[in-house]
Amino acid sequence: MSRYWSKVVDGLTPYVPGEQPKLPKLVKLNTNENPYGPSPRALAALRAEGGVTLRLYPDPNCDSLKESIAALHKLKPAQVFVSNGSDEVLAHTFLALLKHEQPVLFPDITYSFYPVYCGLYGIEYKQVPLTESFEIRVDDYLTPNGGIIFPNPNAPTGRPLALAEIERLLRANAGSVVVVDEAYVDFGAESAVGLVERYPQLLVVHSLSKSRSLAGLRVGYALGHAELIEALLRVKDSFNSYPLDRFAVAGAAAAMADRAYFEETCAKVVATRTRLVADLESLGFDVLPSAANFVFARHGALGGAELAAKLRQRSIIVRHFKNPPRIAPFLRITVGTDAQCEALIGVLRAILT
Numbered sequence: 321m322s323r324y325w326s327k328v329v330d331g332l333t334p335y336v337p338g339e340q341p342k343l344p345k346l347v348k349l350n351t352n353e354n355p356y357g358p359s360p361r362a363l364a365a366l367r368a369e370g371g372v373t374l375r376l377y378p379d380p381n382c383d384s385l386k387e388s389i390a391a392l393h394k395l396k397p398a399q400v401f402v403s404n405g406s407d408e409v410l411a412h413t414f415l416a417l418l419k420h421e422q423p424v425l426f427p428d429i430t431y432s433f434y435p436v437y438c439g440l441y442g443i444e445y446k447q448v449p450l451t452e453s454f455e456i457r458v459d460d461y462l463t464p465n466g467g468i469i470f471p472n473p474n475a476p477t478g479r480p481l482a483l484a485e486i487e488r489l490l491r492a493n494a495g496s497v498v499v500v501d502e503a504y505v506d507f508g509a510e511s512a513v514g515l516v517e518r519y520p521q522l523l524v525v526h527s528l529s530k531s532r533s534l535a536g537l538r539v540g541y542a543l544g545h546a547e548l549i550e551a552l553l554r555v556k557d558s559f560n561s562y563p564l565d566r567f568a569v570a571g572a573a574a575a576m577a578d579r580a581y582f583e584e585t586c587a588k589v590v591a592t593r594t595r596l597v598a599d600l601e602s603l604g605f606d607v608l609p610s611a612a613n614f615v616f617a618r619h620g621a622l623g624g625a626e627l628a629a630k631l632r633q634r635s636i637i638v639r640h641f642k643n644p645p646r647i648a649p650f651l652r653i654t655v656g657t658d659a660q661c662e663a664l665i666g667v668l669r670a671i672l673t
């Protein structure tokens with residue numbers, strides 16, 4: 321604590337992002353980045369941007385990008401909000417839509433940024449335990465609340481929730497906002513975007529960091545009724561009018577337009593995931609069913625921390641969470657290229673036999 325700090329800052333427990341090590345020849349499977357590069361069309365758009373245009377501020381409304389996102393999802397631009405990574409979309413969502421008298425509900429094992437935003441904005445929250453098999457059970461959320469948020473598929477478990485269950489939740493919970501964080505949805509879960517027109521309390525959040533391979537560009541967006549989007553715009557315009565720079569707007573719009581590349585690279589990740597799961601199981605791992613670009617796996621013989629440390633000594637980085645204790649035996653492993661996953665399996669075989 322410094323005497324110059326505000327009380328709010330003194331009380332914060334900030335989010336700890338996955339490591340971005342600068343070691344050479346690393347197999348980096350710790351932050352769920354896409355192993356394939358961004359769409360060549362996005363790269364061309366980035367190269368074309370710049371030069372003299374950087375003299376000028378970007379479009380504060382990001383109209384061109386909103387139009388391409390809206391067209392892709394068959395919605396109107398007024399139903400789209402864009403910001404600096406889906407993290408910033410989520411931050412604004414907590415302040416704009418989830419800060420109420422009743423606590424916001426989210427799973428006890430989930431994206432660890434949610435409680436951090438609650439701490440930052442002074443929002444009451446209640447963590448709802450996942451089932452024995454690490455699933456979200458909708459019935460557990462049917463209590464008075466100031467909002468509900470969960471990722472689908474969930475992180476770090478990778479387990480998806482069926483769309484019919486999400487719709488059941490929406491039907492039973494009309495009085496507060498339900499946020500579905502679909503950062504990983506393109507790798508195999510059912511999207512709730514098709515429900516946006518019918519449920520005015522639904523907000524769906526997407527990221528370009530995973531399936532569009534643009535983690536370094538920082539673009540995310542939310543889809544929902546214009547009334548929810550307006551709340552987000554009010555926060556954004558009280559915080560930073562230009563959350564996306566000119567490169568981000570141009571690169572993201574081009575990436576969203578390149579459907580073929582997106583489908584091809586997602587299919588490659590899914591195929592590698594199937595092989596990775598089979599290989600891990602053959603080494604004695606218990607792997608949760610994953611609809612994401614990562615798997616969550618534990619081994620009976622060695623603990624999660626020990627396995628992560630041994631992999632690290634051999635230049636392979638995966639993510640391990642000490643807390644909550646229930647997930648300490650697990651490793652969260654990003655699906656890399658076939659070659660990266662084969663390297664991982666080879667090293668695990670050497671460690672375990």
Ligand SMILES: Cc1ncc(COP(=O)(O)O)c(C=O)c1O
Binds near residue numbers: 503
């Ligand atoms: C569940 C979930 N939501 C949102 C994000 C944020 O992604 P970004 O800010 O890169 O769009 C992540 C990142 O890992 C995540 O795991």
